[in-house]
Amino acid sequence: MDDAQAMQRCIRLARNGAGSVQPNPMVGAVLVQGDRVLAEGWHRAAGGPHAEVECLRAFGEGPVPADAVMVVSLEPCVHHGRTPPCTDLLIARGVRTVVVGCLDPNPLVAGRGIERLRAAGIEVRTGVREAECRWLDRRFITAFEQQRPYVVLKWARSIDGFLDRSGSREGRGPQRISSPGTDVLVHRWRSEEAAILVGARTVVNDDPHLTVRHVSGRDPLRVVLDRQGITPAASHVYDGAPPTLLITSAQRAGIAAEQHLVAPGDDPLDATLRELHRREVRSVLVEGGGELLHHFIRRGLWDEARVITGTVTFGAGTPAPTLPLAPCRSFASGTDRIDLFTRTDAPDDTWAW
Ligand SMILES: NC(=O)c1ccc[n+]([C@@H]2O[C@H](COP(=O)([O-])OP(=O)(O)OC[C@H]3O[C@@H](n4cnc5c(N)ncnc54)[C@H](OP(=O)(O)O)[C@@H]3O)[C@@H](O)[C@H]2O)c1
Ligand SMILES: [Zn+2]
The missing domain is CATH 3.40.140.10 (Cytidine Deaminase, domain 2)
Structure with missing residues (x-):
């Protein structure tokens, strides 16, 4: 050998x-x-x-x-x-x-x-x-070389390029885009990262749990960026376990989450990544929504992106982000297509799943 x-x-x-x-x-x-x-x-x-x-x-x-x-x-x-x-x-x-x-x-x-x-x-x-x-x-390696967690962006888009369907919503809850087999893969992705981050309007609209359920594995630290304090205290992310970190601009009472305050004038992404790095969180999966993903992309603050394209058509809604480069690999997951993007050269045979 x-x-x-x-x-x-x-x-x-x-x-x-x-x-x-x-x-x-x-x-x-x-x-x-x-x-x-x-x-x-x-x-x-x-x-x-x-x-x-x-x-x-x-x-x-x-x-x-x-x-x-x-x-x-x-x-x-x-x-x-x-x-x-x-x-x-x-x-x-x-x-x-x-x-x-x-x-x-x-x-x-x-x-x-x-x-x-x-x-x-x-x-x-x-x-x-x-x-x-x-x-x-x-x-x-990213944590030591760049003093921040490794950032993986992830979103699911309709075949016509939307993250959600505007209007005609029947209460809170996400609209289905991906197929059940892809949910299993996404939960594996969650179990492999140290933290999972979502934007405030995603919590308001979708009320996600952000836990690992379809595979066995560790739950990542849940992180919500909500400087204005618009996320309801009764949201699933504030149900106590696994732990949640709320990034906000003013301390909120009655929220079952640790809170980290962003100083006025401080960039919210820098503040979030700095706090995660301080906690030795080595990676974060950013699961949307559109605005939060857009800011990560605009700042060039990402290492990998994983984009799921389902078979649904929405016609209108929150536009899915676009990336200024071609996928390094694409594959089918049931009826969905998954495109993987990286900022660095990824050796071919090392995508583990
Ligand atoms: N298909 C999918 O994969 C997927 C995934 C997630 C969500 N969604 C959909 O997306 C919709 C919500 O998306 P959205 O775009 O409306 O909202 P969002 O991204 O969930 O929330 C807006 C976020 O942008 C942040 N932000 C504002 N200014 C910023 C700045 N200068 N730098 C960095 N971040 C900044 C806000 O932080 P502050 O509040 O602190 O300003 C907030 O966290 C939901 O309806 C949901 O259904 C779809
Ligand atoms: Zn050793």
């Missing part, structure tokens, strides 16, 4: 941690000897053992063979976080060769893990499937 094949396995293992490792990165590790995989592991949850530790635990107590290679998707850590440094463990266990996918962007690590291993006489090969490893941990 060559380094690239072993790294592919690491990436696949790492994805098992999607949705549960945040604010940490997803990481996978395999110990290989020639064509044999001796052991494998991945980082399962924040606060739990790192991938290298899991892998060596799975290998057991015996001596690591001299020709065994530890392959890991992210540079091993050198700092004492919630667990002791992995570099120390690799050295102590007598690992002679380490293969690394990409560098850790955390300034506490950033190349020092590799230096430390080399200083201990370990052979280190770097940059194996680097682009795929960076893509795997794009949320974590």
